[in-house]
Amino acid sequence: MSSSTPDVGAIHATTPRRIGGRRFPALVPLLLVPGLVILGLVAMALQASLPEGAGWAALLDPATWSGLPMAAIAIQPSWLTLTVSGLAMGMMIFLMASGLTLVFGLMDVINFGHGAFISVGAFVGASVLFAYASWVGAPDLGLNLAAVALAVLAAMAATGAMGLVFERVIVRPVYGAHLKQILVTMGGLIIAEQLIHVIWGPDEIFLSRPETLKGALTWQGAALEKYRLLAVAVGLVVFALMGLVLRFSRIGLIVRAGVQNGEMVEAMGYRLSRIFVLVFVAGSALAGLGGVMWAMYQEVVTAQMGAELMVLVFIVVIIGGLGSVEGCFIGALLVGLTQNYTAFLEPKMALVSNIGLMVLILMWRPQGMLPVVRAK
């Protein structure tokens, strides 16, 4: 009797077996964020405990490593500050990048003009904040948040409407031709930047954060800027909402199916191009939201900020895997954290470190971390 068990196994050898380990590699990217946070702490502690001018040889010295826990505790407040600021930056970049990756996944459209929405959102938001200067200046949390909410709503409405026009005029005529898409959307970016100059003037605009969002909270000896905490909260809420909509609503189902196999969804009778317009508008509005948040984070608005942020947005979209919202989220957090840790350790390498991150991830997974769209 006991010998029959392996026989059964042999008969069913072709049945795919689900072992815990099979799904594991798909989850590895999720572990990268805490991994990077810990790596950041170790690197910062190492830098603090190494004597000035010590070479790489000091890394082999056991004394350096035995002193590490003490150094880690000593450096923990600044590490906490940097982690929160990295997460805040990551969340804002996620807001900007999520629309881009969905648009690509759904319709195979790559929009180099996405940065225009970021800039326009920032300018509209700044104008609203100026118009309600008394609300912004009042030391009252309710009024402050109302002003911010108004700015965000105005920016999202403006960039959403702009997205509608952009999709119609710039993107629609060049469906299916990547080369032309890149060129035309680039042209759209140039035109939008110049129009911003026409409307708001050629100079940069400085703005200040609402009164109650200035300054920092102190927790465990670390200074945590209030505005960064707000940015993290907004990012998490948007990510959760997006996840819920994509997972549980009918439209989310169609979008997810469309990313997987657009032709099949159209064969079922859905007009994917209509859904696409909706996603494009939503993505533009999210970029506008990201732009407003970024404007209040930097406290300055320029017409070029969108084009400059596009560099980080592209890195995030590439390492996350084209078409994947989760990958985009993880990628954005990784980029934000890497940028902040390296800015502390070696200020000149901040942007280069993100290129390094991208190279490492592409060596590991050439399609990005969680690719949804297979190579076409």
Place this chain on the structure above:
Amino acid sequence: MMVKLLSGDKPGSVLLSLILLGIFLSLAFAPFLFEGTRALDTAARICVFIVLVASYDLLLGYTGVVSFAHTIFFGFGAYGVALASIHMGRSFEALAMGAGAGALGAALLAAVIGLFSLRVRAIFFAMITLAVASAVAVLVSQLSVLTGGEDGLTYRIPRELTAAVTYGQAPEWRIALPEAVAPGTEEGPAMLTLGGDRISGKIANYYLVFAGSLILVLLMLRIVNSPFGRVLQAIRENDFRAEAIGYRVVSYRIGVTVLSAVFAALAGSLFAIWLRYVGPDTVLSFEIMIDILLMVVIGGMGTIYGAVIGAVVLMLAQNYLKDLMAGAATGLADVPYAADLLNPDRWLLWLGVLFVLSVYFFPTGVVGRLRGKRG
């Protein structure tokens, strides 16, 4: 002989041939035809940008690969010459060494970027090059010990190429103008004076740039009309089919990336020899990348002649469209926004509109139109 020099790639239209001949002659005799240093500077810039834009066209027009890193390679050549001139002293050897080292560095970097990004998907290449280009620009402006940072580098080139040396006097022609064109004075009829200028080392420098550009452009014409160039066009039209016929598409794409990087670096070296200054704004900025894109698309993708036309049109537009717009803006000062739209600083707006329209309606650009082919 002529046709052989052009590698059998004739302009293919009488009007286009005339325009090209006009451009060639104007550039060849620029120091004597146009007065003033600004005109000579514009002519030299046109020469350099023709090479730069044509080298970009190898990628965009012939192979269908979009790169935003072309300014890096341009910068490699320029900084190569600058650093060599600073560290080796002013000599022709330094210029040659710098140009060679810049081209080699550009080729290596292009190969690395290509290996990384062309392997997966062509569209990754556009995004990755954009990221790398901005990283390099930031790096160059921060490594101020080596590159001079934001201020850039000034250096000295061999004395033979500067205005301090005189090689002689250009022959002078005086042509009496008919009374109908220009009324004469007491002393006699009005005269049109041609030539007669001092031939300085600056003009020798211009001819170095001109000859270098001419050779590079003819070399690129040779490349695109070789079997290698035909394969590139096959890849542009249908990469899957090219692969099926038996060409290694990835190798060809990396090959052309490296080639175009080398040409761009050499253009950068010529630019550095002409300017005697390099800085992040003049060779590495994103604005230059945008200029290159506009020149290629407006001139016509997929023809070296398109690069020639595009570079000339845009350079002249940059210098003279602004004057025109300033005039129009003062005329419309009362209309709200119209004056802002026509502000001379907004010239890029109108070129952007022209760019988008030409991608939609004239994908083959000016040259394609003149040749009578429809995209």
